[in-house]
Amino acid sequence: MDRTANAVWKGNLKEGKGTLDSQSGALKGTPYSFKARFEDESGKSGTNPEELIAAAHAGCYAI
Numbered sequence: 001m002d003r004t005a006n007a008v009w010k011g012n013l014k015e016g017k018g019t020l021d022s023q024s025g026a027l028k029g030t031p032y033s034f035k036a037r038f039e040d041e042s043g044k045s046g047t048n049p050e051e052l053i054a055a056a057h058a059g060c061y062a063i
Contacts, residue, residue: 007049020052 005027009018013034020030030047037048 003023005020005022007018007020010016015034017031017033020027020032022028032047
């Protein structure tokens with residue numbers, strides 16, 4: 001089974017924003033930004049590509 005994903009980034013690094021989409025729909029329009037990844041004041045940081053890859057690997061090995 002092949003699955004695809006797409007990442008779109010608009011703007012510069014610190015002030016830009018992006019979205020993540022996956023073929024399955026699990027990441028439909030999921031927003032991400034520099035602030036969510038590194039500077040979230042609420043104590044709840046957003047996800048990042050490394051975390052998503054780690055989760056994918058963990059899921060593969062757990063099955």
